[in-house]
Amino acid sequence: MIEVKNLVRTFQSGDRTIKPVNNVSFELAEGTLASIVGKSGSGKSTLLSLLGALDKPTSGDVVVNGVSLAGMPDGKLTEYRRRDIGFVFQQFNLIPNLTALDNVMLPMEFAGVRRSVRTKRAKELLEQVQLDVDRHDRRINRLSGGEQQRVAIARALANEPKLILADEPTGNLDEQTGGHIIELLSSLRREHNTTILVVTHDRSLANKTDRRFRLQQGRLTEETAPKQVQGMAPASPKAVAATAPVG
Amino acid sequence: MSVLARSVGNAFRNKIRTTAVVAVLAVAIGLALAMLVANQAVTAKVTELNASVGTTLTVNPAGGQGFEGGGEPLTAQEATTAAAVPNVTEVVGTKALRLRNATEAASQGAGGGGGFGGQATTTMTTSLTPAVDAGTLGNRNQETGTTGTQPARTFSLPITATGIGAEVDSTGKALDITDGSGLGDYTAASKSALLGTTLAEKNSLKVGSTFTINDQTFTVAGLFDAGTAFGNNAVYLTLPEAQTLAALPGELSTMIVTVNSMENVDAAKTALQTALGTDKADVTQGQRNLETAVSSLDSVKNISFMAFVAALGTAGLIILLIMVMLVRERRKEIGVLKAIGAPNRTIGLQFVLEALVLVTLGSAVGAAVASFASGSIATALIGSSTTTTAAPGNRGAAGGFPGGGPLGGATQLLTSVTASASPGVIAAGIAAVFGVAIIGALVPALLTARIRPIEVLRGE
Numbered sequence: 190m191i192e193v194k195n196l197v198r199t200f201q202s203g204d205r206t207i208k209p210v211n212n213v214s215f216e217l218a219e220g221t222l223a224s225i226v227g228k229s230g231s232g233k234s235t236l237l238s239l240l241g242a243l244d245k246p247t248s249g250d251v252v253v254n255g256v257s258l259a260g261m262p263d264g265k266l267t268e269y270r271r272r273d274i275g276f277v278f279q280q281f282n283l284i285p286n287l288t289a290l291d292n293v294m295l296p297m298e299f300a301g302v303r304r305s306v307r308t309k310r311a312k313e314l315l316e317q318v319q320l321d322v323d324r325h326d327r328r329i330n331r332l333s334g335g336e337q338q339r340v341a342i343a344r345a346l347a348n349e350p351k352l353i354l355a356d357e358p359t360g361n362l363d364e365q366t367g368g369h370i371i372e373l374l375s376s377l378r379r380e381h382n383t384t385i386l387v388v389t390h391d392r393s394l395a396n397k398t399d400r401r402f403r404l405q406q407g408r409l410t411e412e413t414a415p416k417q418v419q420g421m422a423p424a425s426p427k428a429v430a431a432t433a434p435v436g
Numbered sequence: 437m438s439v440l441a442r443s444v445g446n447a448f449r450n451k452i453r454t455t456a457v458v459a460v461l462a463v464a465i466g467l468a469l470a471m472l473v474a475n476q477a478v479t480a481k482v483t484e485l486n487a488s489v490g491t492t493l494t495v496n497p498a499g500g501q502g503f504e505g506g507g508e509p510l511t512a513q514e515a516t517t518a519a520a521v522p523n524v525t526e527v528v529g530t531k532a533l534r535l536r537n538a539t540e541a542a543s544q545g546a547g548g549g550g551g552f553g554g555q556a557t558t559t560m561t562t563s564l565t566p567a568v569d570a571g572t573l574g575n576r577n578q579e580t581g582t583t584g585t586q587p588a589r590t591f592s593l594p595i596t597a598t599g600i601g602a603e604v605d606s607t608g609k610a611l612d613i614t615d616g617s618g619l620g621d622y623t624a625a626s627k628s629a630l631l632g633t634t635l636a637e638k639n640s641l642k643v644g645s646t647f648t649i650n651d652q653t654f655t656v657a658g659l660f661d662a663g664t665a666f667g668n669n670a671v672y673l674t675l676p677e678a679q680t681l682a683a684l685p686g687e688l689s690t691m692i693v694t695v696n697s698m699e700n701v702d703a704a705k706t707a708l709q710t711a712l713g714t715d716k717a718d719v720t721q722g723q724r725n726l727e728t729a730v731s732s733l734d735s736v737k738n739i740s741f742m743a744f745v746a747a748l749g750t751a752g753l754i755i756l757l758i759m760v761m762l763v764r765e766r767r768k769e770i771g772v773l774k775a776i777g778a779p780n781r782t783i784g785l786q787f788v789l790e791a792l793v794l795v796t797l798g799s800a801v802g803a804a805v806a807s808f809a810s811g812s813i814a815t816a817l818i819g820s821s822t823t824t825t826a827a828p829g830n831r832g833a834a835g836g837f838p839g840g841g842p843l844g845g846a847t848q849l850l851t852s853v854t855a856s857a858s859p860g861v862i863a864a865g866i867a868a869v870f871g872v873a874i875i876g877a878l879v880p881a882l883l884t885a886r887i888r889p890i891e892v893l894r895g896e
Contacts (some may be wrong), residue, residue: 244890271777282772
C-alpha cells in the first residue's frame with residue numbers, strides 16, 4: 190500500500206516559485222497497475238521521482254507499507270530504492286559498457302546477493318522479458334531500443350520490488366514494441382502482485398491500466414472510475430484538481 | 437561483475453583517453469620518482485661527506501708547515517688546550533720525521549743534508565729506498581742554497597715518517613689499510629709500522645717484513661693506500677715512537693682537530709686560534725673547499741626535493757583533474773547507480789579503484805622512466821653543482837702541496853654519486869601517488885554521490 194499525503198514540490202526559477210507537484214494525495218493498493226497522464230511539463234516525472242525517493246518533497250509525505258519517507262536519512266532512502274523500488278526510465282538509463290546480464294545483476298550486487306544466485310536470477314528475468322538468450326551477453330549499446338527497454342524492466346524487477354515506477358516506458362518505442370511492453374508490465378503485475386505506476390503520454394497505454402490519473406498544473410485528478418481489479422483501492426477524494434499557484 | 441571488474445572495465449572504456457592519461461601520469465610520476473631517487477642519493481652522499489671529511493681543522497706551529505718555515509713546535513700541552521675548546525671532539529697529534537736512505541746519506545756525506553731545512557723535523561737514516569724518483573722537480577727543489585755554477589747533483593727524495601696518535605693520515609682522513617692491520621694502540625711506543633703500498637713494493641716488503649730507522653728494526657704491520665704516489669711514499673709509526681726516535685718527547689709537528697659538526701667548524705676554528713694564540717699556532721681549514729661542495733650539494737638536495745614535491749603535486753593535480761573530468765562525464769551514471777540503490781561507498785570505491793587502475797599503469801610506466809632517468813638527472817644535478825666548486829680546489833692542488841690530495845678525493849666522491857632506485861624509495865613514492873589518487877577520486881565521486889539522484893539525472 191502506497192499513501193501519498195499532501196505532496197508538494199516547489200522549485201525556484203529566478204524570482205518565481207514553480208509548483209510542479211501541488212498538494213497531491215492518493216493511495217494505491219498492492220498489485221495495482223496505474224497510470225498518470227498529462228502534458229509535458231505538468232510535473233509527472235517530478236511526482237514519480239518523489240515517489241521513488243529520487244527527490245525530496247518540499248512538504249507532504251509518501252508512506253510505503255506504513256513507513257514514512259519524509260525525514261528518512263539518505264542512507265535509508267538508498268536502501269528503500271534498492272529494496273522496494275524498481276525504476277524504468279524513459280531513456281532506459283542502463284550502463285552502456287556493461288552487458289545486458291551485468292546491468293540486471295547490478296541492483297542485486299548492491300543488495301549483497303551472491304554472484305551465482307544473481308547470475309541465475311538475471312538470466313531468468315531476461316528470459317521473462319523475452320530478451321533472446323544470444324542478447325544476454327551483448328553490451329547495451331549493441332541492443333535495439335525495445336531490447337534495451339526490456340533490459341531496463343528486467344533490472345527494475347531484479348530485487349523483487351513492491352513498486353515499479355515507469356517513466357514513459359514506451360515513449361521511445363514504436364507502437365508494436367510499446368504494446369508488448371505494456372503486456373509485459375501487466376503480466377508482471379499479475380504474476381508478482383507488484384504495484385506499477387506508469388507515467389505516459391500514450392492514451393492507449395493509459396486505457397489499459399486499472400486506474401488513470403491526470404496531472405494538470407501540479408494537481409492530480411483521477412479521470413474515470415477505476416476498473417474493478419482485486420487489491421485496488423479507490424482514489425482519494427482529496428485528489429481534486431485545482432489550479433496550481435504559480436509565482 | 438564485481439566492483440573491481442567494473443572499475444577495470446571503466447578504466448579502459450575509452451582506450452585512446454586511457455592511453456593519453458597513462459602517458460601523462462607516467463611522465464609526472466616518473467619525474468617525481470626520479471627526483472625522489474636523486475634526493476635520496478644526494479642526501480646519503482652529503483651525510484657521508486659530512487661524517488668523513490668535512491669537520492677537521494689542522495693546527496701547525498705559527499710560521500711553519502710541514503718541513504718548511506720556522507717558529508716554535510707544538511706541544512702536548514697545546515693539544516690538551518685544543519681538546520678543551522668547545523665543539524672539539526678529538527685532537528690527534530702527529531710528529532713528522534724525514535728519513536734518508538742510509539747508503540745514499542753515507543755516500544753524499546755531510547753536505548747531502550744541506551738542502552733540507554725545517555724546524556719541526558729530524559732527519560734520520562733508514563734502510564728504505566724511496567718509491568718516488570727525485571726527477572726534475574725533486575732535484576730543482578733540493579738545489580736551494582747552491583750556486584748556479586756548480587754541476588747539478590742527483591738526489592734521492594726523502595721519505596716522510598709520521599708518528600700519529602690515531603689511525604688517520606696527516607690530513608685527518610682514515611687510513612685505507614689494504615693489507616695487514618693497524619698499529620693497535622697509537623698512544624704507546626711500538627716497533628710496528630705502516631708502509632705505503634708503493635714504498636713497500638719498491639723495497640720488496642710485505643706484512644711481517646722488517647726495515648730499520650736509525651739502526652732500529654721495525655716490523656711492517658700493514659700496508660696502506662693513500663691514493664697518491666706522494667702519499668704512498670710514506671711510513672706511519674705510533675706518535676710516542678716517532679717522538680722517541682726524534683728524542684723530542686711531547687713535541688708535535690701538527691694537530692688534527694675534529695669538530696662535532698660542520699656548522700660549528702668556523703666557530704671552533706676561531707676559538708682554537710684564540711686558545712692557542714696566533715703567535716703559537718696557525719689553524720687552517722683544509723676542507724674549506726669541500727664544505728663549499730657539500731653546501732652546494734645541500735642546495736641540489738633541496739632543489740631535488742622541491743622538484744619531487746612539485747612533480748608529485750603535478751601528478752596529484754593531473755589525477756584530480758582527470759577524476760573530476762571522469763566523474764563529471766559520468767554524473768548520469770552515478771545518478772543511475774544511486775537510483776537503483778548503490779550506496780555512496782560503493783560508488784566511491786568504484787571510482788577509487790578506477791583511478792588506482794590508471795595510476796598503477798602510470799606508475800609502472802613512470803617507474804620504468806624513473807629507472808632510466810634518475811641516474812642521468814642525479815649526475816646532471818651533481819655535475820653542474822661540482823663544476824662551480826671544483827675549480828678552486830684544483831687551483832689549490834696545482835701548487836703541489838700535500839693538501840691538494842683530499843680535494844681530489846672529494847671530487848671523486850661527488851662525481852661518483854649515482855642514483856640507485858631502491859625498492860623502498862620507489863614504494864614510498866608510489867604510495868604517495870596512490871594516496872593522492874585515492875583522495876582525488878574519492879572526493880569528486882562522493883560529492884557527486886551526495887547529490888539527490890534526480891538532480892543528476894535531470895541535469896543531463
